[in-house]
Amino acid sequence: MSDKKKNQPDSTSVAYDLMLPRWRKMECVLGGTETMREAGEEFLMRFPYESDRNYMIRLQFATLFNMTELTLESWVGRPFSDPVSISEDMDEQLKYILENDVDLQGNSVNVFSRNWFRIGLAKSFAHVLVEFPRIVAKEDGQPRTLEDDRREKLRPFFRLLPPESVLFASCNSVNGKEVLSEVRILEERVGRDGFLETYTPRIRRLLPGRVELYEEQQMKGSKKKVWVVVDEYQTGRDIIPMVTFYSNRQSFMVGKSPLQDLADLNISHWNSDSEQRNVLSVARFPMLAASGAVDVAKIEIGPKKLLQSEDPNSKFYYVEHDGRAIESGFKDLAELEAKMSQYGSQFLRKRPGGETATARALDSAEATSPLQDVTLRFTDALNLAIEFMGDWMGIDSSKDNTVSISTEFGPENFESGDIQILSKARETREISRSAFLDELKRRGVLSDKFNAEEDAEELMEEQAEFAASMESVIKTGQGLEDGTDEEQDGTEEDQS
Secondary structure (H helix, E strand, C coil): CCHHHHCCCCCCCHHHHHHHHHHHHHHHHHHCHHHHHHHHHHCCCCCCCCCHHHHHHHHHHCCCCCHHHHHHHHHHHCHHHCCCEECCCCCHHHHHHHHHCCCCCCCCHHHHHHHHHHHHHHHCEEEEEEECCCCCCCCCCCCCCHHHHHHCCCCCEEEEECHHHEEEEEEEEECCEEEEEEEEEEEEEEEEECCEEEEEEEEEEEECCEEEEEEEEECCCCCCEEEEEEEEEECCCCCCCEEEEECCEEECCEECCCCHHHHHHHHHHHHHHHHHHHHHHHHCCCEEEEECCCCHHHCCCCCCCCCCCCCCCCEEEEECCCCHHHHHHHHHHHHHHHHHHHHHHHCCCCCCCCCCHHHHHHCCHHHHCHHHHHHHHHHHHHHHHHHHHHHHHCCCCCCCCCEECCCCCCCCCCCCHHHHHHHHHHHCCCCCHHHHHHHHHHCCCCCCCCCHHHHHHHHHHHHHHHHHHHHHHHHHHHHHHHHHHHHHHHHHHHHC
16 A cells, blocks of 8 residues: 555555455355356356356356355344343433434334344444434534433434444553544445435544544546545544444454354355356266267258268267266265354354263253354443443433343254253253243244243143142032932832
8 A cells, every 4th residue: 555545534454454355255155146146256266268158157057055144144033032121220211212213213222233243243343333413503602511412302323334334443552441542434425416316435534522524526627536524523522432343353353253164165165066067067968979080060960860971980979977076066065065054053052071961951052152152242232332322311320221132042953852851851850840941942842932930820720720620520429429329328218
């Protein structure tokens, strides 16, 4: 990068340049068949001496088995199978924002958090900027107060930032903590030119207490464009209120997505599948061959055509594929698919050695699941963003203004013996009924709507009804026996 480029606001950090190829790969794989085809030779290898035409035919028939996307959606669905739990003691105004419109786009904290979590998992990290509507100075020249903001219904909101949009970020260490000192965000300003929409690149530079907006403008008498400050304003905050959620951090603004290795496996499968289809297309059509003095230029091939040669020793015959390459390709695809499937389940279930059968069956997610660890880190990031929002609103910090996200999710694929082991443990009273039902629910045996407390009440009612019914039957039976004796006695008296 030239010194001149370094002085421009659109210059990127070393961390950004390192991460960009990783984000690009993940974006293409998650985009599916369409984006992988558009990427062409970036991810689909061209054979030596393969013509452009043959390569394009092979590329257009390639189909992605998108195990990366399936795994990502499975991981994201686990923590958010239950709604984000909001503290009962939370400030009512803050609670209303989280439950109804946390981003001024109509999304609740459940929807917003799921999107943030998804991007962070896929691309190793993602950001949320706690923004505040532009503050307009009072007409009387007096400084604005918190009461002014409340009266005008101005309040902070969350803005989700994909990692690609943050071109540069730097930080300082304050009391052992990383504190952002500068952030530059690439965005667009949407305008109108007649009936057309226009998009103007813009860079938002964030500094503690200040925001600067840059746009590219063409210099007079020149085709060259330069970045100029078009607006700047004070935020009234002494921090940069941006929160970064890392799913797997390596250093500041650098990370490795938990899905990165799976994406590489998926790309290998993409290439292997393309080669397999190419082999099948060759194997399905035998090749006509000829030996001897044959004038190939005069031969017409088709039904109702006669093949002839003046050389009596010449021969015509078909050369067919023996199929061994097809079988090898099939095995390669099957092995890759097995590896991809195993990769997804291991992130949800990792067992230490030396466990008993019951311990393996219980397989507590709190102790073993990497996804649970990521979920806890995300909860911390979300609560920090909520704290920034509350501070900006002047919310009482003595209240428990936090949320929690479920970590009670089971393994991806449990063994069939798990249910038998758990049932045996329940019969021998090694575990409680509540623990037994929780494990069944975690494994998907019971519906997510199953409520153990309500079920216990219904069981008690059933038992009470059954007891009452049995008591009635017993009484009725006793009555019949008593009546029979009386009738017998009466009969004997009559006879006497």
